[in-house]
Amino acid sequence: MISKEILEDLLQDSPCFKMGVCDDKEGHWCILREVIKSSGLSDRMIEQTKLIYDYKFMTSKREGYDIGKERAFKEFINLYGKKFAEVYQEGMTNGDLFEKVFGFKKEHSDLDIKNYLRNN
Numbered sequence: 001m002i003s004k005e006i007l008e009d010l011l012q013d014s015p016c017f018k019m020g021v022c023d024d025k026e027g028h029w030c031i032l033r034e035v036i037k038s039s040g041l042s043d044r045m046i047e048q049t050k051l052i053y054d055y056k057f058m059t060s061k062r063e064g065y066d067i068g069k070e071r072a073f074k075e076f077i078n079l080y081g082k083k084f085a086e087v088y089q090e091g092m093t094n095g096d097l098f099e100k101v102f103g104f105k106k107e108h109s110d111l112d113i114k115n116y117l118r119n120n
Contacts, residue, residue, distance in 0.1 A: 002036060
């Protein structure tokens with residue numbers, strides 16, 4: 001089950017969090033938070049899925065079209081799966097994990113991804 005720290009770290013980048021509608025401190029109910037919490041997925045699986053999502057965005061942007069989730073998953077596992085397994089540690093923030101896996105700091109947000117995919 002996902003830890004509260006990892007869940008909060010992942011939600012920091014979501015548009016609804018940035019608008020203040022799913023801030024747990026304010027007591028707002030957030031469908032994304034509830035879906036993730038009830039998924040039963042581990043921190044490790046959630047973090048890897050987030051990195052695949054980031055990989056899909058970066059590659060799609062570079063190639064000029066949406067590469068699709070199947071290609072993104074396969075390529076991420078082939079190119080970065082071993083690195084992910086080597087560097088992953090419980091409690092890492094997504095930004096730190098991103099940098100260790102890809103070798104550079106994350107420069108985009110979920111909102112950037114949403115806007116890019118909406119326009120392409």
